[in-house]
Amino acid sequence: MSDASLWADVAVAVLGGAIRVGTPFLFVSLGECLTEKSSRINLGLEGVLVLSAMAGFAGSYLTGSPWAGVLLAGVAGALLAMLHGLLCSLPRVNDIATGIALMLLGSGLAFYLGKGLIQPQAAQIPSIELGMWSDSAQVQAALRINALFPLGLALAAVMAWALADTRWGLIVRMAGDSSDAARALGYSVNKVRVLATMAGGFIAGLGGASLSLYYPGSWNEGLSSGQGLIAVALVIFARWRPMACLGAALLFGGAGALGPALQSVGIGWGYHLFNAMPYALTLLILVWTCSPKRALQGAPMELGVSR
Amino acid sequence: MSDSRLAVVFDSVVLPVLALAGALLLFGGFVWLGGASPTETWMLLFKGAFGDAFSWQNTLQRAAPLMLTALCVAIPQRAGLMVIGGEGALVLGGLVCAGLPYLVAPPAGVAGTVLVLLASALVGGAWIALAGVLRQYRGVNETISSLLMSYLAIGLFKHFVEGPMRDPGSLNKPSTLPLNESNLLGLMPGYEVHWGLLWGAVACVAAGLWLFGSTHGFATRVVGGNARAARLVGLPSHRLIITACALGGACAGLAGGIEVAAVHTNANASLIAGLGYTGILVSFVARHNPFAVIPVAILFGGFGSAGSLLQRRLDLPDASVLVLQGFAFVLILASAALRGRMGDWLVQQQAVRAERVAHETSRARLAREQAALDAARKEAA
Numbered sequence: 001m002s003d004a005s006l007w008a009d010v011a012v013a014v015l016g017g018a019i020r021v022g023t024p025f026l027f028v029s030l031g032e033c034l035t036e037k038s039s040r041i042n043l044g045l046e047g048v049l050v051l052s053a054m055a056g057f058a059g060s061y062l063t064g065s066p067w068a069g070v071l072l073a074g075v076a077g078a079l080l081a082m083l084h085g086l087l088c089s090l091p092r093v094n095d096i097a098t099g100i101a102l103m104l105l106g107s108g109l110a111f112y113l114g115k116g117l118i119q120p121q122a123a124q125i126p127s128i129e130l131g132m133w134s135d136s137a138q139v140q141a142a143l144r145i146n147a148l149f150p151l152g153l154a155l156a157a158v159m160a161w162a163l164a165d166t167r168w169g170l171i172v173r174m175a176g177d178s179s180d181a182a183r184a185l186g187y188s189v190n191k192v193r194v195l196a197t198m199a200g201g202f203i204a205g206l207g208g209a210s211l212s213l214y215y216p217g218s219w220n221e222g223l224s225s226g227q228g229l230i231a232v233a234l235v236i237f238a239r240w241r242p243m244a245c246l247g248a249a250l251l252f253g254g255a256g257a258l259g260p261a262l263q264s265v266g267i268g269w270g271y272h273l274f275n276a277m278p279y280a281l282t283l284l285i286l287v288w289t290c291s292p293k294r295a296l297q298g299a300p301m302e303l304g305v306s307r
Numbered sequence: 308m309s310d311s312r313l314a315v316v317f318d319s320v321v322l323p324v325l326a327l328a329g330a331l332l333l334f335g336g337f338v339w340l341g342g343a344s345p346t347e348t349w350m351l352l353f354k355g356a357f358g359d360a361f362s363w364q365n366t367l368q369r370a371a372p373l374m375l376t377a378l379c380v381a382i383p384q385r386a387g388l389m390v391i392g393g394e395g396a397l398v399l400g401g402l403v404c405a406g407l408p409y410l411v412a413p414p415a416g417v418a419g420t421v422l423v424l425l426a427s428a429l430v431g432g433a434w435i436a437l438a439g440v441l442r443q444y445r446g447v448n449e450t451i452s453s454l455l456m457s458y459l460a461i462g463l464f465k466h467f468v469e470g471p472m473r474d475p476g477s478l479n480k481p482s483t484l485p486l487n488e489s490n491l492l493g494l495m496p497g498y499e500v501h502w503g504l505l506w507g508a509v510a511c512v513a514a515g516l517w518l519f520g521s522t523h524g525f526a527t528r529v530v531g532g533n534a535r536a537a538r539l540v541g542l543p544s545h546r547l548i549i550t551a552c553a554l555g556g557a558c559a560g561l562a563g564g565i566e567v568a569a570v571h572t573n574a575n576a577s578l579i580a581g582l583g584y585t586g587i588l589v590s591f592v593a594r595h596n597p598f599a600v601i602p603v604a605i606l607f608g609g610f611g612s613a614g615s616l617l618q619r620r621l622d623l624p625d626a627s628v629l630v631l632q633g634f635a636f637v638l639i640l641a642s643a644a645l646r647g648r649m650g651d652w653l654v655q656q657q658a659v660r661a662e663r664v665a666h667e668t669s670r671a672r673l674a675r676e677q678a679a680l681d682a683a684r685k686e687a688a
Binding site for chain 1: 391445451462624636
């Protein structure tokens with residue numbers, strides 16, 4: 001096999017992987033974007049991702065329908081995120097510490113309840129074949145996309161429009177930019193934030209369903225490792241714009257797919273290093289885009305995570 | 308007990324104890340929903356943690372690294388940072404401890420042990436100090452960066468342990484070459500626990516003395532309490548914060564080195580056991596006070612040690628300890644909302660009492676003063 005075709009194969013695999021691996025990133029970053037627009041930072045999305053992946057797998061396994069699993073995953077995500085929202089509503093409770101606590105609680109609950117789900121197979125989310133025009137099996141495999149991905153695309157567009165042009169979006173943004181203004185208009189800031197966190201958790205739960213019901217398509221304890229956290233950093237990178245979250249998720253999906261892509265063409269060296277690429281990339285991007293002196297453009301003004 | 312002392316004890320002792328008791332209750336309810344008996348669970352938790360000498364040995368062995376990883380959260384928190392990358396520092400510390408002999412043969416005996424442990428502490432300190440530098444000079448949130456760095460560290464660890472540093476003899480479970488026998492941390496004479504426990508406790512006491520008894524520690528606390536005031540007073544906040552991060556990271560790196568030198572004798576995947584994450588919880592329960600970390604770490608070591616008993620006897624998954632820890636963490640954080648309420652309530656009671664005194668009639672005042680005189684006379688007699 002010539003070098004050129006080798007690299008072409010890797011490129012195609014990365015492209016396909018960008019969508020495959022990027023779908024959970026997309027949903028979690030959209031969910032976190034909504035939460036952070038109301039100026040709550042939910043670091044517990046890592047736990048939400050794992051718990052909703054397990055719930056989705058369980059739902060699909062028990063009912064035989066992957067879409068029931070997807071719904072259950074969303075609900076599980078919303079419930080855990082509701083706990084985060086309620087905890088943070090209490091006085092003197094630190095957002096970030098609560099997120100860490102829910103990361104641990106979500107993972108613990110998921111591993112505990114999911115013990116019986118490691119072996120069985122559950123009905124998977126159907127794929128949409130976009131590569132029918134090609135003869136190459138690799139291109140076909142690369143262009144086989146998750147049925148949830150178009151939903152994510154639509155969600156990003158809807159969220160961008162809703163945050164900018166609807167009353168609900170304005171209320172969420174008000175709670176995020178100026179709680180005084182929201183209170184002056186009679187909205188309960190806490191309630192808005194809890195609802196935004198719950199909605200964000202539901203959306204992130206859809207990403208979890210993608211993990212366990214599409215790729216990798218099974219439930220085990222190593223399913224997610226830091227993807228929820230990368231998504232939180234993605235939102236900062238995307239400057240809290242839903243459409244930019246889409247682009248960032250695809251970029252990171254491609255970076256995350258590099259390791260398996262290289263393995264698929266036989267390059268096994270540095271597997272762990274390539275798998276660590278998304279984290280390094282996230283860190284580099286954070287270093288590049290953050291600044292100690294000024295607040296980031298587009299940051300909700302009440303948010304405490306970016307200085 | 309004076310009112311203010313009572314309020315302080317309530318906030319720092321009673322609330323955490325109540326939160327932990329609540330977590331145990333919730334956990335009992337949780338396993339009951341799964342079909343096991345709560346009372347049996349609680350009894351097994353106690354027995355597995357503190358029941359007999361074997362449990363104690365297990366508990367203390369697990370508590371040793373927890374003391375150090377909790378310091379990795381507590382010391383930076385006192386400087387105002389929320390660093391949760393102790394897992395990464397621990398893993399890198401373990402890697403360097405097992406990896407130093409590949410580069411430089413350490414001298415035999417205690418000197419060699421000190422050398423490898425020092426190396427692991429240095430690496431851990433540098434790792435977390437990097438997170439501090441990123442925060443101070445680039446404004447990157449330290450929670451996110453330290454957690455990302457810990458995933459990076461785990462990736463690096465796996466790469467080296469399964470690749471360049473792999474022991475050819477380790478087939479099933481990739482690990483590095485074992486440390487020289489003479490460089491291992493032995494057991495304390497008379498007890499079945501390794502020296503790492505003592506070093507953990509010493510580190511906690513030293514950290515507490517530094518934090519509360521030295522000028523540098525005080526300056527760190529000022530920076531943590533109010534960064535702007537610290538800058539107004541002219542404290543070198545960057546240096547203080549990065550030093551605090553380095554100290555915390557050194558403790559976590561040392562924990563990794565001790566785990567390799569005392570427990571595993573080489574670096575392999577069982578080093579990545581979530582000790583860093585449990586350390587976060589230990590630090591929160593101890594209210595980030597290094598002295599309090601010692602008993603809390605023993606308690607959480609007990610939970611971990613009881614987990615295997617729960618698994619064997621009640622057939623509960625080993626993630627049950629994670630669930631208990633999750634409940635404990637959530638309740639500890641929720642109890643923060645009640646902090647200060649006792650103090651407020653006591654002040655309120657005092658105001659009511661004072662008002663009562665101000666409004667009493669002169670006859671009642673005479674009676675009260677007579678009673679006080681009688682009591683004083685009785686005491687003097």
